[in-house]
Amino acid sequence: MISIEWGNIVIEIEEQVIKVIQNMRQDSPTDKESGGMLIGSILTDSNDFVIRDYTFPQKEDYQSRYRFIRREKSHNALLQKKWKESNNTVMYLGEWHTHPEMDPHYSLQDIRNWRRLLRKSKTFSDYLVFIIGGISIYRVWIGSRENGDIELVYEGAYNESNKFN
Numbered sequence: 001m002i003s004i005e006w007g008n009i010v011i012e013i014e015e016q017v018i019k020v021i022q023n024m025r026q027d028s029p030t031d032k033e034s035g036g037m038l039i040g041s042i043l044t045d046s047n048d049f050v051i052r053d054y055t056f057p058q059k060e061d062y063q064s065r066y067r068f069i070r071r072e073k074s075h076n077a078l079l080q081k082k083w084k085e086s087n088n089t090v091m092y093l094g095e096w097h098t099h100p101e102m103d104p105h106y107s108l109q110d111i112r113n114w115r116r117l118l119r120k121s122k123t124f125s126d127y128l129v130f131i132i133g134g135i136s137i138y139r140v141w142i143g144s145r146e147n148g149d150i151e152l153v154y155e156g157a158y159n160e161s162n163k164f165n
């Protein structure tokens with residue numbers, strides 16, 4: 001479990017979420033970008049939240065070496081299913097995708113997409129989390145739906161948990 005303190009909230013990311021990103025990282029020259037939703041729950045009586053689930057690339061998505069475009073329909077259907085199965089406790093909390101670089105940075109396209117998601121997503125959370133999985137490390141950003149600010153909050157090597165930067 002990765003635990004990120006940010007302002008007065010705590011964001012936890014369970015190991016299996018990092019694991020799936022690690023498994024899909026583009027460590028071979030022919031690997032394409034992958035991505036999906038981050039899914040989890042807001043803990044009662046706080047703004048703290050835990051990311052424990054995800055969606056992964058569906059056949060309708062567009063995947064190339066330098067681009068991943070997630071189509072809404074199939075991922076939303078998976079989210080609906082998980083919402084029902086969890087007795088309406090899990091929800092959409094952000095996005096993950098991979099990059100073919102050791103040390104991942106967001107592209108102009110990424111930041112535009114993240115800003116759009118902060119404005120348009122339907123979820124109970126005040127924040128969204130964005131993860132880019134590079135080849136050697138991954139980075140985590142948090143975006144505020146209130147003011148649109150996006151901040152880098154964590155970077156980690158795969159297989160290492162609870163280590164703050």
Ligand SMILES: [Zn+2]
Pocket residue numbers: 097098099106107110132
């Ligand atoms: Zn990207």
